[in-house]
Amino acid sequence: MKKAFIFVSVLFLIFSCEDVIDVELAPSDSKLVVNAVFRVDVTQDFIPVSVKVTETNGFFEENTVTQLDGNATLLYGVPDPNDPNTLDLIVEGGGTSSLAEVTPGSGIYEPDPTFDDDQRVSTSLATRPGTVFILILQHKGRRYAAQTVYSPVVPIDALEQGDETLFDEDDIELLVTISDRPDEDNYFIFDFDFNEYLALDDQFIDGQQFQFSYFYEKELLPGDAAEVSILGADLEFFNYMDLILVQTEDAGGVFETPAATVRGNVFDVTGIDNSEIFDNVERPDNFALGYFAVVQEFKRTFVVE
Incomplete structure (x- = not known):
């Protein structure tokens, strides 16, 4: 009884001493977040x-929609071989597109109607070999730019439901089959719907033709459908x-603010001469979050049995 009394007393002391501690995080400057993946x-x-443009809004808070200073600009075409780092693109086989916030307050910019x-x-024109895309935008007096090329991809050969499980008997296994292009480095991004993604290379x-298993995190029931995409990537x-x-x-939320800053390809180029627009090595802290990419997409629908 004495030992039991001591044990209960210790437990009482431990739990009675619990206090809620409020940790104050140092305020951080908001960053522009650019979601510009064209499928x-x-x-x-x-x-x-x-x-789509948003702003970071604190460590534990969701991003907020924001607006640009006027329209964004998309340039595309074959670069000048004598000066490939400038914004001067050969007009033949390319052009310029002005992007406007078609729906006011949405933070989404599309070709201006x-x-x-x-x-x-x-x-x-956009998928011609050698075509380069340059995205330019202004936000709160700062100028940002990003550059990318078109990334093709192979189609999905087959989607099948498997009968293996991972952690639970209700796990849904999806068998994905693709055929890799030989003698080149290929990279793939899989979008399994429900904000579930996978990055894969062909190392x-x-x-070869290759089949792999993917197990859904989301609980799926017979008859549920998922739209599965394969995206090209450099x-x-x-x-x-x-x-x-x-x-x-x-x-989840791959296009929201990450837990730690992951640097994309959108740079703050305010005050930088055009000839050095993508040479940002001396300004490592000047960039937006997010990414700009132009990628081929193939889609197939998977229905749970």
């Missing part, structure tokens, strides 16, 4: 150009998505 369906006449000329971007499957976009997925593995 290209080559069977369509125009690529779906859409740029009020222009006299059609501001949409032709798929046939061990070069030129090495930089692959590395970016891989880091984002590691940080958001438990929380």
Whole structure:
């Protein structure tokens, strides 16, 4: 009884001494977040150009929608071989698109429908070999720019439901089959719907048909449908998505603010001469969050049995 009394007394002291501690985090400057991943369906006449801008709003708070200083500009074409780092692109096979906030207050910028000329971007021109895309925007007096190239991808050969489980008997296994292009480095981003993604490279499957298993985190029931996409990527976009997925593995939201800053390809170029617009090595802290990419997409629908 004496030992039991001592044990209960110790427990009482432990739990009675618990206090709630409020930790005050140092305020941090907000950062611009740019979500500009254009998914290209080559069977369509125009690529779906859409740029969403938000701002970070504190460590534990969601991003807030913001607006740019006027329209954003998208340049595309074959760079001048004599000066590939400038914004002067050869007009033949390219052009300029002005992006406006079509729906006021949305923070989403698309080809401006009020222009006299059609501001949409032709798929046939955008997917030409050697075409470079440059996105330029202004936000709160700062100028930002990003550059990328079109990344093609192979289609999905097959989607099948497997019968293996991972942690629970209700786990849904999806078997995905693709055929890798030989003799080149290929990178893939898979969008499994429900904000579930996977980054994959072809280091061990070069030129082969390959099947892998994916287990859904979301609980799916028979008859539920998921739209599964494969996206092309270059090495930089692959590395970016891989880091984002590691940080958001438990929380989801790959296009929201990561737990730690993951640097994308959108730089603050305020005051930088055009000839040095993408040489930002001396200004390592001047960048926006998010990413700009133009990638081919193939989609298939998976229905749970």
